[in-house]
Amino acid sequence: MIRRALRRGLVPLVFFILGGIAALGALAASLYVLSLVITDVPYITLQSQQYGTQVGGEFSRVREAALPQGARVQVVAEGLEQPVAMAFLPDGGMLITERSGRVRYVHEGFLEPAPVLVIEETGAERSGELGLLGIAVRAPEPGVVQVYLYHTVERENRVVGAVLERYLWSQGRLEADAVVSTVDVPHDLRAHIGGTVRVGPDGMLYVSVGDTTGISPKSILAQDLSTPFGVILRLAPDGAVPGDNPFAGDGSPDPRVFAYGFRNPFGLTFDSSTGAMWATDSGPAQGDEIDRVVAGANYGWPVALGWAHDMPFQLPTVVFKEPTTPTGIVVYRGAMFPEWEGDLLFCSFNQPFLRYIEADELTSETPADVIVVPEASGCVTGIELGADGSVYLLDYFEGRLLRVVR
Secondary structure (H helix, E strand, C coil): CEEECCCCCEEEEEEEEEECCEEECCEEECCEEEEEEEEEEECEEECCCCCCCEECCCCCCEEECCCCCCCEEEEEECCCCCEEEEEECCCCCEEEEECCCEEEEEECCEECCCCCEECCCCCHHHCCCCCEEEEEEEEEECCEEEEEEEEEEEECCEEEEEEEEEEEEECCEEEEEEEEEEEECCCCCCCCCCCCEEECCCCCEEEEECCCCCCCHHHHHHHCCCCCCCEEEEECCCCCCCCCCCCCCCCCCCCCEEEECCCCEEEEEECCCCCCEEEEECCCCCCEEEEEECCCCECCCCCEECCCCCCCCCCCCEEECCCCCEEEEEECCCCCCHHHCCCEEEEECCCCEEEEECHHHCCCCCCCCEEEEEEEECCCCCEEECCCCCEEEEECCCCEEEEEEC
């Protein structure tokens, strides 16, 4: 079984991964074997038992439904280029990240023709998962608007990691303010960098970071607390480590870690009513997940995916049998659609329709059912709630900002 080392130290780690799809009782074993030997890995020990990347035998059921009566999808703005994420400003305007490195401004339903910021040398042309990704807005006091941007960094013909930067928004412009935190990657980064940044109800910043690799022995780093890979980070607004982080002060090499064992957690959200935190996480084939994020919890990658009952990991709320690639996510709290109150709404990169999980399914003891809304096409990357309860969607492929209204 996996366990935390009783004390911090350098311990040898021998790990065998079996992953894949062939059924083996309630679990799945694979057609390939990755063998990995890592020595001098601090803080975490995997005993010599041979683990498989186990995919739980239970999956979420999926069905279709129509939009609520009277609802329709509006086009708010067109002409975006691969939009990834969006965030509202205090004045009701919106900033949108484009993967190429541009930040666009939408105000009173109008997309400004010129970007308000262009970030160079992100390596976006190297992979569809790299570039300018996450955005969050924080207004700590009247007249001060901070904008946090998360993007990859290219140096000397190699993508070397990602950075979280803070800008100040004033009079329609973004001015650089500070580098808040960095994620340094020792290997050439091509994929799985996560990409979401959120301001939590506690005022802290939460950043999703993937395992920074594909199906590779390096994915085991998601189980190693000495690296910020396959994790959710929790930071103070200035980048400092909060003293109440789950691994702060206990010998963990990276005290920024809030939760770990993810493959590529792209979307994060908080329930504005309960404070509960949710994340989307993409599996390699089957086993895409939606997870309730708990401080200090281990979500299993690459040892387990999905509903792996016999493994000592946090179980997901949703497990997809078919490749779905869930992306942006939000808990609905608003007046426009009372039938969605408390439901978990999210987008999909593979099949770009709005999906949701009904509120009473979120505490189910089996994988929650998922409802697909084919009428709401274009829900590809970002999803946010408007102040009036409308639901905003980003159509990555068509370059559109959409809104579900009634």
